[in-house]
Amino acid sequence: MKSPDAIVIGAGIVGASCALSLTNAGLNVLVIDRGSVSSGTTGAGEGNILVSDKDPGPELTLALRSRDLWFEMQEDVGDYFELEAKGGVVVARHDDSALMKLASHQREHGVDAQVVGQAELHNLEPYLHPEFHSGVFYPQDAQCQPMLAAAHVIRTVIARGGQFISQAKVTEVLVKDSQVYGIQTSKGKFLAPIVINATGTWAGEIARMAGSDLPIAPRRGFILVTEPAPQYISHKVYDSDYVANVASSDADLQTSTVVEGTRSGTILIGASRERVGFDGSKNVEILRKLAAQATSLFPVLRDVQLLRAYHGFRPYAPDHLPVVGEDAQVKGLWHSAGHEGAGIGLAPGSAALITDEILGRPSFMDASAFSPARFAMAKV
Amino acid sequence: MIIVVGAGPAGLAAAKSAASKGCHVTVIDSQARGGGQYWRHQTEVSGYKSNRSIDYLHELQQNILITHITGAQVWSAEKLGDGYQLNYLQGGVEKKISGQKIILTTGAYDRTLPFPGWTTSGVMTPGGAQSLLKGHGVVAGKTIVVSGTGPFLLPVATALAKNGARVEIIEAQSPLRWALSPLALLLNPGKFPELIHYVSAILRLKIKVSFGSAVTGYHNGEVNISKVRSNLSIRKKNVRSATADVVATGWGFLPDVTLGGILGCAQTLDRDETVIFAVDREQRASVQNIWIAGEATGIGGADLALAEGAIAGLSAAGSRIPMALIWKRFTKRLFARALQRSYPVGAGWQQWLTDETVICRCEEVSCQEVIESVQELGAEDARTSKLFTRAGMGLCQGRVCSRNVSDLVASTTKCAVSRNERLAASNRPIAAPISLGVLGDGIAG
Numbered sequence: 001m002k003s004p005d006a007i008v009i010g011a012g013i014v015g016a017s018c019a020l021s022l023t024n025a026g027l028n029v030l031v032i033d034r035g036s037v038s039s040g041t042t043g044a045g046e047g048n049i050l051v052s053d054k055d056p057g058p059e060l061t062l063a064l065r066s067r068d069l070w071f072e073m074q075e076d077v078g079d080y081f082e083l084e085a086k087g088g089v090v091v092a093r094h095d096d097s098a099l100m101k102l103a104s105h106q107r108e109h110g111v112d113a114q115v116v117g118q119a120e121l122h123n124l125e126p127y128l129h130p131e132f133h134s135g136v137f138y139p140q141d142a143q144c145q146p147m148l149a150a151a152h153v154i155r156t157v158i159a160r161g162g163q164f165i166s167q168a169k170v171t172e173v174l175v176k177d178s179q180v181y182g183i184q185t186s187k188g189k190f191l192a193p194i195v196i197n198a199t200g201t202w203a204g205e206i207a208r209m210a211g212s213d214l215p216i217a218p219r220r221g222f223i224l225v226t227e228p229a230p231q232y233i234s235h236k237v238y239d240s241d242y243v244a245n246v247a248s249s250d251a252d253l254q255t256s257t258v259v260e261g262t263r264s265g266t267i268l269i270g271a272s273r274e275r276v277g278f279d280g281s282k283n284v285e286i287l288r289k290l291a292a293q294a295t296s297l298f299p300v301l302r303d304v305q306l307l308r309a310y311h312g313f314r315p316y317a318p319d320h321l322p323v324v325g326e327d328a329q330v331k332g333l334w335h336s337a338g339h340e341g342a343g344i345g346l347a348p349g350s351a352a353l354i355t356d357e358i359l360g361r362p363s364f365m366d367a368s369a370f371s372p373a374r375f376a377m378a379k380v
Numbered sequence: 381m382i383i384v385v386g387a388g389p390a391g392l393a394a395a396k397s398a399a400s401k402g403c404h405v406t407v408i409d410s411q412a413r414g415g416g417q418y419w420r421h422q423t424e425v426s427g428y429k430s431n432r433s434i435d436y437l438h439e440l441q442q443n444i445l446i447t448h449i450t451g452a453q454v455w456s457a458e459k460l461g462d463g464y465q466l467n468y469l470q471g472g473v474e475k476k477i478s479g480q481k482i483i484l485t486t487g488a489y490d491r492t493l494p495f496p497g498w499t500t501s502g503v504m505t506p507g508g509a510q511s512l513l514k515g516h517g518v519v520a521g522k523t524i525v526v527s528g529t530g531p532f533l534l535p536v537a538t539a540l541a542k543n544g545a546r547v548e549i550i551e552a553q554s555p556l557r558w559a560l561s562p563l564a565l566l567l568n569p570g571k572f573p574e575l576i577h578y579v580s581a582i583l584r585l586k587i588k589v590s591f592g593s594a595v596t597g598y599h600n601g602e603v604n605i606s607k608v609r610s611n612l613s614i615r616k617k618n619v620r621s622a623t624a625d626v627v628a629t630g631w632g633f634l635p636d637v638t639l640g641g642i643l644g645c646a647q648t649l650d651r652d653e654t655v656i657f658a659v660d661r662e663q664r665a666s667v668q669n670i671w672i673a674g675e676a677t678g679i680g681g682a683d684l685a686l687a688e689g690a691i692a693g694l695s696a697a698g699s700r701i702p703m704a705l706i707w708k709r710f711t712k713r714l715f716a717r718a719l720q721r722s723y724p725v726g727a728g729w730q731q732w733l734t735d736e737t738v739i740c741r742c743e744e745v746s747c748q749e750v751i752e753s754v755q756e757l758g759a760e761d762a763r764t765s766k767l768f769t770r771a772g773m774g775l776c777q778g779r780v781c782s783r784n785v786s787d788l789v790a791s792t793t794k795c796a797v798s799r800n801e802r803l804a805a806s807n808r809p810i811a812a813p814i815s816l817g818v819l820g821d822g823i824a825g
Binding site: 035036037038039043147148151152154155164166167224225226227264266269284285287288289291292293294295296301302303304305306307308309310 | 456458467743756757758759760761763764767768770773774775777808809810813814815816817819820821822823
């Protein structure tokens with residue numbers, strides 16, 4: 001086997017995007033996963049590509065660029081992953097002042113955030129509870145089928161000369177004189193001067209294997225899936241509490257609801273946020289709260305049957321910003337992780353940042369806010 | 381209080397034995413009448429010696445220590461203090477019941493294998509045909525082919541014939557396979573009169589029987605019948621055809637393990653890789669104060685279920701288990717093992733499929749799509765294939781197809797299905813659909 005220029009650990013959407021971006025830049029890439037394609041958090045994702053839930057700042061800049069890169073990726077790879085600019089609608093139940101302030105702030109930073117009044121709101125979402133009288137429409141919010149996206153991106157990488165090895169668990173990150181030179185896995189040793197850690201909730205573990213440190217922890221999120229229903233919901237619709245929750249560091253359970261229809265007719269109800277370890281325990285109370293919030297947005301959903309529920313673990317860093325860039329201590333080790341609930345949306349943007357930095361070419365934004373070094377500095 | 385989930389043979393035996401020791405028992409069941417799928421209707425169509433059920437059903441109705449909750453769909457279960465709470469739906473309303481101890485006797489459902497035409501109208505499971513007859517007095521068709529494998533085909537075929545249908549039995553396995561299990565036959569002499577009962581019924585009702593054959597296609601009333609080997613691969617394709625307005629086809633049973641799974645009870649694989657619960661000598665599950673009996677601990681039929689249920693009931697009541705009961709369970713388990721050996725379901729059925737054959741009927745996913753998800757997209761197990769194709773995501777939540785999808789993916793990757801994959805495929809967080817309105821209204825406080 002020819003020695004690759006770079007190894008990407010993780011075949012979720014973050015790793016797959018990185019692999020594609022590096023391949024397109026002319027590198028020979030090897031992708032490794034301990035399971036198969038999309039077997040981690042990507043496989044439990046809703047496929048959100050959102051700009052609406054981001055406060056102005058580096059993450060919003062990344063989200064806006066990343067959203068466009070999703071459509072470029074579709075051009076590049078093919079229309080196989082149900083990418084759709086379906087738009088988001090954010091509503092406020094009582095006081096809409098916080099939402100309106102955020103929207104105007106977002107508009108100044110390039111987000112298309114259209115304030116809609118009662119009539120227009122109910123025109124966008126005819127089944128929305130009548131008590132909602134204002135909201136903001138975000139036409140840029142998009143959606144994809146993330147598992148199919150990762151699979152087709154990996155397939156493209158392979159078609160362009162890259163390799164993918166599944167069921168290979170990394171046991172060691174090989175480092176000499178603070179420079180990475182490869183990895184040891186359950187399927188053998190692979191050498192490359194560049195190793196990209198795109199392992200989501202396991203990113204801290206990989207960093208530790210390299211003798212470094214990355215404070216990434218898992219946060220549990222539930223998704224409820226209903227039986228196929230008529231098209232009651234046209235956009236991604238959510239309560240404005242959601243925006244507040246994303247930036248919360250409160251460890252208590254907070255639920256807020258994102259409701260949307262899918263092409264197959266099922267309705268997805270998601271976004272409970274709860275910080276826990278890797279235990280997969282189910283909690284009937286979470287299901288009840290999500291159901292109650294969804295039906296308070298759309299009373300018509302009261303008679304729709306819940307078929308199943310599943311959960312995944314969202315990787316997050318203490319400051320709730322993604323970690324994208326070269327390791328502070330180990331040269332050649334790059335991280336793209338900690339995207340929390342936004343990994344699908346931010347994946348191609350993060351990949352572009354890493355590729356640009358590796359190639360030493362100018363990028364679309366200053367990525368220092370995402371630097372892994374920020375934690376080291378915080379410690380000092 | 382002891383809660384028994386399920387009112388089939390195992391549940392009734394558990395309730396009866398626990399109540400005999402003075403315990404208060406609540407039996408909760410989804411049907412309007414007790415007896416489970418097997419005994420629900422005490423009519424002459426119920427099969428051999430089903431009058432045994434009378435004692436148990438009488439106990440269910442008359443014993444003041446036993447409460448019977450009917451028409452209740454348990455959709456979820458939670459640990460509550462040192463006991464358990466079951467959440468159930470009854471007449472569209474959600475209710476809760478809690479108890480210190482739980483005995484799960486959740487039974488089994490027909491196992492289905494796909495073949496070209498299996499999703500068209502006229503194809504059903506033997507259990508479905510039996511329910512129509514017992515529950516609604518409806519004979520599924522005028523001309524019926526009862527096919528698949530296992531002794532359950534016999535009561536279904538004879539009952540349908542008795543009620544006027546022209547019936548043919550197509551059994552995939554050879555009866556000579558029973559020669560592999562001499563000890564099981566020796567220790568279960570009571571099975572011989574049962575066999576004689578069915579053989580004479582078959583002769584009297586002029587039911588045509590063929591062995592070593594399977595239905596491998598059904599189109600517009602025409603049944604394609606092929607000769608098959610014991611692993612179900614095709615020996616000779618389309619050797620003959622028959623006309624029938626109904627094909628009732630079943631390949632043994634799959635235990636319903638959802639509720640025990642929600643409660644965290646450890647599952648294991650039976651010898652034939654069916655997911656079952658691991659239980660100890662007294663039918664105790666891995667989780668404290670939960671007992672499991674009947675088909676959910678291994679398919680074995682009513683006799684085994686009665687023995688296991690009685691043991692679970694006594695154990696939950698804190699009583700000693702008589703050796704005679706342990707011996708009875710032993711002999712019935714031996715017989716269950718012989719059933720597995722005599723009526724195996726091998727992976728050869730995959731030869732019956734064409735590219736277009738649907739494998740997941742809820743989401744209409746074809747065999748070809750599943751194979752492509754492996755070859756083109758890199759799926760390596762049923763879970764990933766499901767994420768790519770939606771196979772197993774529909775109304776039945778993979779109860780019908782997930783095992784078949786696993787086997788198809790495994791033959792495509794040329795790897796065996798892993799133990800973890802089998803176990804994970806049975807993991808469902810919701811035991812029955814519930815409307816979002818009812819679910820949300822149940823918020824505590």
